Amino acid sequence: MTITRRIFLGCGAANVLAAAVPPGERVTLGIVGCGWQGVPTAKIFLSDPRVALVAACDVDEEHLAEAQALVPGCRGYRAFEELLARPDIDAVYIAVPDHWHGIIATAALRAGKDVYGEKPLAHNWAEGRAIADAVRRYGRVWQTGSWQRSVPRFRHACELVRNGRLGRVHRVEVGMMAGHMDWDGIGHLTAPEAPPKTLDYNRWLGPAPEAPYCPARVHKVWRWILDYGGGSLLDWVGHHVDIAHWALGLDSSGPVEVRATCQFPGRPSLWNAPPVFRVTARYPGGLTMLIAGGHDDIRSGTKWIGEEGWLWVDREGIESHPPHLAGSKIGPHEIRLPVSDSHHRQFIDCVLRRSETLTPAHVALRSATPGYLGLIAMLTGETIAWDPERERMLNDSGAQRLLAHPMRAPWHL
C-alpha cells in the first residue's frame, strides 16, 4: 500500500524522517516570524523529508508556542539574532511584517543562511536593493514567496505570452484586492493600551517610528499602515506584477515612468495605505502596465493585451481571446520556463544545489519596483521618471526622499 508522504507525515514525524536523510541532503530550517503565514508555511516545509525544523523565533509568545508545537525539539527564540547565531541552521524562513524584512534578511544572509522570504521583498526600494546586494555578496540562495511562479497555470500563461501567442504585447492590466481587510474585526481598536504581556511590542516596532500599542496596529492588519507595510498594492505586487514581468521577460528591467492616483473612501483612520489606487507604468518599447485596486474595469489577476488577442490568468482560472489561445500547447522547441510544482521544495532543491531559485531577490526587487514607485507617485502626485538600467529615480524632487525609510535607533542597514 502506498501512503503519500504528506499524509504519513504528522509534522512531529517530519524531523525524525529528516534525521534519516544524509547530512548533505538535509536542510536545517529556522523560522523567523511565526504568526499567521508562518506556521502554515512551516508545515509545507515539513512535508519535505529533507527539511528539519530546529528553531523558531517570534516577538509574540503565543505565535512562538504554536510554531514550536509543530515538532519536538524546535527551540524558541524571542530575538532573531540568537537564532541566526546558530551555526547548525542552514536556512531560514522569514515571515515578519514588511518593515522588518530588510534588517532580518540582511542579518540572515550575513550569518550565512539561505532564505525563503515572504513577499514583497522589502518595505521599500532601498531595503530591497540592500537584500539583493547581500544575497550576491554572501553567495546565498534566496526564494521570494511569489509562489504563483510554481503553479502550472501561471507558468503556462507566461509561456504563451513569451512565445508570442498574443503578438506584440502593448498593455498589461493587473488587478488587485482593494481596501483594508479587517480579518479579526479589530480595525476600530485604535485607542492606546498596554500591549499584551505575551508581546514584546518594542521589538515588534523595531526600526519603525515610536508609536503606542493598539490592536489595530499590529498582527495581520499592520499592512494597512505605511510605517509597516505598503497596503494592498505592495501585498499583491509580488504576485500579479511578478507574473506579468515573468511573461514579458522583464526580470532584469523595469518601468521608465510611473504615474498614479489613489483615494481614501470612508473616514480617515489609523490605516493610511491607499485602499483604492491606479498605477500606470510605462516600460521601454511602448508597453504600458496598469495596476489597479478597487476599479471595476481592471479584473483581479494579470491580463496581457497584444496585437493578436488577450490572455488573463488568476488563481481562479485562465481565459483568452480568441478562446482557444489559452489552451494552446507549448511545444518543446519553443521557449520553456523553468518548472517547479512546489515553491518551497524548489527552494530546498536550490539550497542543496547552490543554484538560483525561480524568484531570487534581484528578480523580486524588479517585480516590486512598480509598486514602490507607484506608491511614491500616488502619495506625491508626481510622475516618477526611472532609469531601469541604473535603477535610479531621475526626479530631482521630494519623491527621491521616499525611496528609503529612516530607522529608529539602533536599527540600521
Place this chain on the structure above:
Amino acid sequence: MALVRFLLVCVAAGAAFGADAETLLKQIARYEHGDPPAAVRELDALAYRAAGDPAAAAPLERLLVAFLESDATPAAKDAVVRNLSIVGTAASVPVLSRMLADPKTSDMARYALERIPAPEAAQALRGALARTDGLTRIGVVNTLGRRRDTASVPSIAPLLRAGDPDLASAAATALGNIGGPEARKALLEAPQDIAVAESLLKIAEQDLRSNRRAEAAAIYQRLQASTHPPVRTAALLGSAAANPQAALPELRAILRKAEDAGLQAAAIRSLAEMQNPEAGKLLMEGLAQAPAAARVQIVAAVDDRHQPGMLPWFTKAAEDSELAVRVAALQALGTHGGASAIPLLAARAASAEGSEREAARLSLARVRGPETDAAILSGIRTADPEVKVEFIRAAGERGIRSAPEVLLEAAKDPDTAVRQEAVRALRETAAPPHAPKLIALLQSAGAESERKELERTVAAAIRRSPKPSVESVLAAWRSESAVPVKASLLSVVGMIGAGEGLPMVREALQSGDSALQRAAILSMSEWPNTTPLEDLLQLAKSGGSLSQRVLALRGYVNLVRLPSSRTPAESARLLAPAMEAAPRPEEKKLVLAALQRFICPESLEMAKAAAADPAVAAEAKLAVSNLERGLSYRR
C-alpha cells in the same frame, strides 16, 4: 507665547499656501494618540503633494517649524515632524537640531534630517555626535552613514574602537555605506569583526563597480583569512569576480579539498559563473572525487554554464550512486540532450520512482533537437509496454502534431495502461478530423472509466477548431442505443457548448429515461457559455424530481458564475429568479455565495432580503457584510 508665535506664522504663511495647512495644524495642536486622525492624514497628504513643488513646500515648512516650536502636545509634534522629512530644507535644521539631542525626540528629528538633502542637515548631525550618547548617538551615526556623509568619516572612525560594541558596529556600518579611501583606511585598521568585514566587502564592491580591481582584490584577499565563514565565502566569491584567471588555482584547490563544504560550494558557484572554458573543465573533472553534496552542486553548475557537447558527461552523471545527483543530471539532459538522450530518459521514466521519474519525464517532454519527435513516435511503435507508456506520455506533453495516428493505434493496445495513456495523449494532440475515430473508440469502450477519459478527449479534439462543430457527435447519437454511451455523448456536447447540440440535450430531457435526463442536466451545467440558462431555470422551477430541480439550479448558478462581460447588476438580476426557485436552504446559500462575486447595490439588496429567512440568515448576513465592504472600496 510660543503658541502665539506659531499662530502669527500661520497668518503669514497662510496667505501664500492657502488656509488648509494652517487650519489643520490648529486642529492637530492638542492631538493625542488614539484621537480621530483626520487632520493628521490631511496634513500628511498636503506634505506629500508639496514634495515636488518648492513653491508649496516652503510656506508649509515654515508652518511646520513654527508648530514644532509651539507648546503643541508631544503626540501632535510627533505626527507633524515627519512631514519635514518630505518638505524640509535648511530652514528646518535649527529646530530639528534641538530635537536631535533629546532622546525622546531624537529619532523623529533624524527621520527628517536623514532625508533633507541640505548640507546644514549633515552639519547638525555631525555636531550632535559629540553631544549625544547611547542609542541617540548610534542613531546619529546611522543617519550620517545613510546620508553617505564623507565629511563625518574623521568623527566616526574613532568610534570603531568604542567600548560600546553596538556603537562600534554602527560606526563600521556607517563607514561601509559612506565608502571612499578614508573610510577604507579606517576599516582596515580597525579591530576586525563581522560589521567591519561587511563594510569592507561593500567598499570592495564599489571598487569593482568602478573598475578598481586591484583595490578590491586586496580587500578580498585579506578577508579570506576571516574567522567568520560567511565572510570567507564572500571574499572567495569577490576574489573570483575581481580576477577570474588568477583565482583558478585556488578554486581548483578548494574544489578538491572537502574540509569546508561552504567554501567548496562557493568555489563551484564561482566556476559556474566564469566564461573561461578552463572553469568548466575543472568542474567536470571534479565530479569524480567530490562528495555527494558537492557532486549535486557540480552537476547544477555545469548545467548553468550552457556549454555545448555535454550530453555524454550528463549521461554518465545520470548513473551516479546518489539519487540527488541522478535527478540533477536527468534534469540537465532536458536542456543539453537531443534525440540520442531519449531512450535513456524514457527507460528511466519507466523504471525509476519519485523525483527521479519526474525528472526523466520532464526532460523527455522538453528535450530539443532534430529527430526528437521522430524518436518518440518510433518508441511508441516498438517499445515494451512500460516504456511505451512513457513515450506516449511524452508525445502528449510535447503536443506532437503527427502523433494522433500512432496514438489511435495505441489506444487499441491490449495493455490497459498503454490504452489509457494514449487516450490522454490524444487529448493533447488530436484535431477535429480525428473526432469520428475517437467517438468510435468511445462507443466501443468496455469500462466506464475509459469512456469518461474518451469524453474529454473527444471534446478537446473538437474544441481545437476555431468554430467547433458537434456534427460527428450528433451522428453517433442518432445511431447509438446504449444509454451509458448516449450519456457520454451528452457530456461531450456539454463540454463543447455548441448551440447545435442543444436540441439533442432537449431530446434527452424528453426521453423519459431518468439516467439520460440526469446526463442532459449535467451536460447543460457544464456548458462553457450561458446558452442553456433558460432551460436550466425552467427545470429548476418545474422539473421532475427534487434531485433534478436541485441539479438544474446548481447548473444555472454555475453558468451565471462563468466569466462574462455582464455588469455586476446584470448578473445579480440573473440570480434573483434562482433565489426564488431554490428548492432548499442549501441552494439559497449557493445563490448567496455567488452573489458576493457581483459587487453592486442589487446584490446587496438581495442579500438583505434573504436575511429575513431564518434558514439562511447567517449566510445572508455574511454576504451583506462582504458586499458592503466591497462596495465601500469601489468607485
